[in-house]
Amino acid sequence: MATPISIEVWNPSGKYRVISTKPMPGTRWIKLLTDQDCRVEICTEKKTILSVEDIIALIGTKCDGVIGQLTEDWGEVLFSALKKAGGTAFSNMAVGYNNVDVDAATKYGIAVGNTPGVLTETTAELAASLSLSAARRIVEADQFMRAGLYEGWLPNLFVGNLLKGQTVGVIGAGRIGSAYARMMVEGFKMNLIYYDLYQSTRLEKYLPIIAYGQFLKANGEQPVTWKRAATMEDVLREADVISLHPILDKTTYHLINKERLAIMKKEAVLVNCSRGPVINEVDLVEHLRVNPMFRVGLDVFEDEPYMKPGLAEMKNAVVVPHIASASKWTREGMATLAALNVLGKIKGYPVWANPNQVEPFLDENSVPPPASPSLVNAKKLGTFPDSLIRPPSADFICDIYGTNLALITN
Numbered sequence: 001m002a003t004p005i006s007i008e009v010w011n012p013s014g015k016y017r018v019i020s021t022k023p024m025p026g027t028r029w030i031k032l033l034t035d036q037d038c039r040v041e042i043c044t045e046k047k048t049i050l051s052v053e054d055i056i057a058l059i060g061t062k063c064d065g066v067i068g069q070l071t072e073d074w075g076e077v078l079f080s081a082l083k084k085a086g087g088t089a090f091s092n093m094a095v096g097y098n099n100v101d102v103d104a105a106t107k108y109g110i111a112v113g114n115t116p117g118v119l120t121e122t123t124a125e126l127a128a129s130l131s132l133s134a135a136r137r138i139v140e141a142d143q144f145m146r147a148g149l150y151e152g153w154l155p156n157l158f159v160g161n162l163l164k165g166q167t168v169g170v171i172g173a174g175r176i177g178s179a180y181a182r183m184m185v186e187g188f189k190m191n192l193i194y195y196d197l198y199q200s201t202r203l204e205k206y207l208p209i210i211a212y213g214q215f216l217k218a219n220g221e222q223p224v225t226w227k228r229a230a231t232m233e234d235v236l237r238e239a240d241v242i243s244l245h246p247i248l249d250k251t252t253y254h255l256i257n258k259e260r261l262a263i264m265k266k267e268a269v270l271v272n273c274s275r276g277p278v279i280n281e282v283d284l285v286e287h288l289r290v291n292p293m294f295r296v297g298l299d300v301f302e303d304e305p306y307m308k309p310g311l312a313e314m315k316n317a318v319v320v321p322h323i324a325s326a327s328k329w330t331r332e333g334m335a336t337l338a339a340l341n342v343l344g345k346i347k348g349y350p351v352w353a354n355p356n357q358v359e360p361f362l363d364e365n366s367v368p369p370p371a372s373p374s375l376v377n378a379k380k381l382g383t384f385p386d387s388l389i390r391p392p393s394a395d396f397i398c399d400i401y402g403t404n405l406a407l408i409t410n
């Protein structure tokens with residue numbers, strides 16, 4: 001029997017009951033919901049990870065939609081409870097949704113939202129930070145200073161890797177992988193090799209490598225180069241810094257294992273800001289142990305919140321607690337997108353045509369479009385038109401937003 005759950009309630013008389021399983025940053029997301037006749041209930045339980053039973057207790061007997069977290073197990077049990085309570089909408093406050101059984105949600109007619117785009121640069125910046133921290137041994141050096149061990153400059157003190165002119169490898173060149181690639185090429189003049197199941201048009205179209213290369217050459221510097229690898233192994237063999245950015249699914253589970261670690265350079269840097277299970281962490285700990293010059297920067301772990309035995313003792317590992325998307329703007333934006341996903345489905349709005357361009361939802365000075373920014377099972381649910389969001393019609397928008405028509409039709 002689940003224990004009673006503590007909640008904070010906004011707009012108690014609202015017609016639609018929307019639950020957030022966690023307090024989320026900012027207040028805009030709450031206002032967007034309460035302005036549209038939602039009663040918002042925020043779970044304020046102290047425990048970090050809610051169990052399925054806790055969430056069932058939160059859903060109760062009447063619930064229209066839930067905003068949930070990546071730490072929760074959204075499968076058959078929860079979607080069936082939400083359906084019974086009359087719910088039609090769920091959104092993860094995350095772009096990754098490997099914690100969600102989308103087929104189960106679809107079976108119960110429940111929309112599943114995620115929050116792409118708003119966290120791309122923030123996450124890529126953390127990956128870049130981990131790359132630098134690992135390559136230049138920043139955490140080790142910081143600990144050394146704080147321990148009072150510094151006795152003066154030495155030629156061999158904390159010698160690390162220079163990035164300039166080295167090769168950066170990106171595995172999974174989607175939104176975040178491409179943003180990271182650009183940071184490392186444009187910022188540190190690294191050459192790029194990437195592997196993805198698909199050609200990354202995002203990367204190949206925008207990476208101004210040719211122009212940048214010419215610019216560097218004109219200034220007497222070595223131009224940067226780039227290529228798409230035919231196999232992931234090519235990236236692992238060639239790159240000096242490798243950053244993992246794929247989704248987590250069957251094809252990427254334990255993508256990095258003993259055999260693949262063995263083909264990487266002995267002094268390579270490996271960064272993971274995707275999902276923990278993309279790396280076999282037991283194999284990684286062993287590899288770090290026998291290869292002290294191999295370094296990693298990890299934001300995610302196979303059994304979060306735990307680390308596999310031995311990892312915490314490895315000086316050649318930089319570890320942070322899944323904070324890659326933790327900038328104020330991004331986290332508030334994620335909350336906004338998650339809330340609007342749920343609101344959009346409850347209100348019967350269409351789905352936004354391009355989930356990679358979510359800026360119109362994030363502008364605090366204008367009313368967001370009447371749409372769900374990103375529903376991953378919209379097509380499967382069949383409740384949305386193929387062409388997704390309909391062009392704003394004056395009547396439709398006036399109906400919803402009254403005087404703010406001009407902001408939307410601009």
Ligand SMILES: NC(=O)c1ccc[n+]([C@@H]2O[C@H](COP(=O)([O-])OP(=O)(O)OC[C@H]3O[C@@H](n4cnc5c(N)ncnc54)[C@H](O)[C@@H]3O)[C@@H](O)[C@H]2O)c1
Nearest residue numbers: 096123172173174175176196197246247251273274324325
């Ligand atoms: N650590 C964090 O806080 C944090 C923050 C944001 C996102 N993430 C993770 O990063 C992932 C990527 O986010 P995104 O917005 O860039 O997603 P995305 O969908 O734009 O990019 C994922 C890329 O991975 C590629 N891919 C899929 N399977 C692959 C495989 N087997 N081999 C190689 N490439 C493969 C896809 O083709 C795609 O290009 C998310 O799914 C999430 O799990 C983590």
Ligand SMILES: O=C(O)[C@H](O)CO
Nearest residue numbers: 093094095096119325
């Ligand atoms: O998938 C995500 O969005 C992250 O892991 C949290 O920002």
